[in-house]
Amino acid sequence: MGEEVALATRYASRVSETAASSPLIRRIAHLDMDAFYASCELLRYPQLKGLPVVIGGGRRKEDDLLGKLQAAYPEGDWTLERFVENLDRIPVEFFPRIEGYTGRGVITTATYAARQFGIGSAMGLMKAAKLCPQAILLPVDFERYRHFSRAFKSIITDIAPVMQDRGVDEVYIDFTEVPGGQREGGRVLARLIQKSIFDATGLTCSIGVAPNKLIAKMASEFNKPNGISIVHEADLQSLIWPLACRKINGVGPKADEKLKGFGIHTIGELAAREPHWLVEHFGKSYGAWLHEAAWGRDERPLETESEPVSMSRETTFDRDLHAVRDRAELSAVFTRLCEQVAADLQRKGYEGRTIGIKIRYDNFQAVTRDQSIDGYTHDAQRIRQVAGQCLKRVDLSRRIRLLGVRVGTLVKAGTAPHADKPYIAAEETPYEQADLFFTDD
Numbered sequence: 001m002g003e004e005v006a007l008a009t010r011y012a013s014r015v016s017e018t019a020a021s022s023p024l025i026r027r028i029a030h031l032d033m034d035a036f037y038a039s040c041e042l043l044r045y046p047q048l049k050g051l052p053v054v055i056g057g058g059r060r061k062e063d064d065l066l067g068k069l070q071a072a073y074p075e076g077d078w079t080l081e082r083f084v085e086n087l088d089r090i091p092v093e094f095f096p097r098i099e100g101y102t103g104r105g106v107i108t109t110a111t112y113a114a115r116q117f118g119i120g121s122a123m124g125l126m127k128a129a130k131l132c133p134q135a136i137l138l139p140v141d142f143e144r145y146r147h148f149s150r151a152f153k154s155i156i157t158d159i160a161p162v163m164q165d166r167g168v169d170e171v172y173i174d175f176t177e178v179p180g181g182q183r184e185g186g187r188v189l190a191r192l193i194q195k196s197i198f199d200a201t202g203l204t205c206s207i208g209v210a211p212n213k214l215i216a217k218m219a220s221e222f223n224k225p226n227g228i229s230i231v232h233e234a235d236l237q238s239l240i241w242p243l244a245c246r247k248i249n250g251v252g253p254k255a256d257e258k259l260k261g262f263g264i265h266t267i268g269e270l271a272a273r274e275p276h277w278l279v280e281h282f283g284k285s286y287g288a289w290l291h292e293a294a295w296g297r298d299e300r301p302l303e304t305e306s307e308p309v310s311m312s313r314e315t316t317f318d319r320d321l322h323a324v325r326d327r328a329e330l331s332a333v334f335t336r337l338c339e340q341v342a343a344d345l346q347r348k349g350y351e352g353r354t355i356g357i358k359i360r361y362d363n364f365q366a367v368t369r370d371q372s373i374d375g376y377t378h379d380a381q382r383i384r385q386v387a388g389q390c391l392k393r394v395d396l397s398r399r400i401r402l403l404g405v406r407v408g409t410l411v412k413a414g415t416a417p418h419a420d421k422p423y424i425a426a427e428e429t430p431y432e433q434a435d436l437f438f439t440d441d
């Protein structure tokens with residue numbers, strides 16, 4: 001197929017209120033996986049452990065490695081299957097180095113060994129190549145990282161059910177009412193979670209436990225990697241105030257620059273400012289929030305996943321496609337995306353009434369269009385027909401890099417309120433005939 005298919009489900013937030021009614025001391029953990037992408041790679045290439053490895057750049061090129069192996073060991077009778085079974089035996093010198101890299105690729109993750117050379121996330125690969133030319137460069141494999149992401153999160157919710165997702169490699173966990181969650185300020189439970197994740201996946205994480213999300217997020221960084229940090233309210237002055245303002249999740253580079261302009265570098269210096277002064281210079285809501293944050297106050301509850309609000313499928317093409325010249329290919333992909341979204345909806349038991357498309361052009365500009373229908377559907381033909389209408393509302397004279405289909409405004413299948421005006425059959429055209437990737441008009 002030669003293309004990546006991504007699926008996404010967006011969830012509405014449900015707020016967890018366990019702490020409000022609890023007489024227990026609120027204990028919130030922030031768990032952050034250590035160098036997550038790189039660690040997932042080292043699980044299959046253990047021979048790279050301890051070496052500088054960076055993840056980033058283009059698509060996986062396992063075939064390159066396979067080709068090298070075949071050339072070096074022609075008697076080895078290498079099949080793809082044998083290759084995949086022997087990833088851990090590929091000699092280190094076979095892996096591509098970052099040396100001489102040219103291009104605009106960016107690092108997503110660097111191993112701790114690579115970080116000692118000053119390499120970090122979001123750094124350009126060309127710059128990293130100058131800092132540490134011998135670093136090994138591996139392409140990203142999101143499918144694999146998502147697999148491990150689901151695995152570690154399900155281990156956590158088995159132990160501590162109130163968890164807020166914060167992306168592929170981090171979560172907040174409410175320890176307050178979990179057995180052991182109060183012992184040693186949360187350290188006992190944190191240790192159990194760390195060990196359970198490691199035993200099941202071989203991956204390490206760092207955990208900060210604190211009175212709230214704001215401080216827990218800072219605390220998880222204190223002892224990386226594979227560390228646990230416990231912060232109590234009384235530790236604010238000694239542990240939090242010496243930190244740079246930028247360590248507060250919510251103080252970005254711009255706000256930080258402005259704070260520095262006023263001579264405010266640490267959280268302690270921020271805490272020392274009068275709230276009205278902060279409001280005067282940073283606005284009513286942000287200024288007030290800065291004051292609260294500096295004093296370690298944060299009442300935000302955990303938001304746990306509940307009902308999905310939309311489901312989507314999208315595909316990035318190997319080469320940019322044109323609506324006219326590549327019409328057959330685009331049309332087939334489009335049909336498949338609709339079928340996949342329909343299958344996702346049916347498998348999970350949902351129907352939706354807002355159907356939309358997303359297109360990204362060769363210049364990376366993205367457009368979306370959607371349309372609501374009467375009633376709800378999880379039918380592939382119906383989805384394709386409405387999505388096809390949406391396609392007619394975008395510029396199809398330009399080359400297309402990505403195509404996506406989304407169904408939103410979801411309800412549990414069979415619970416949809418009865419539509420007064422059911423979908424009008426007369427407007428329907430069999431989708432085989434619908435002119436979806438129509439010409440240049």
Ligand SMILES: [Mg+2]
Binds near residue numbers: 035170
């Ligand atoms: Mg991480």
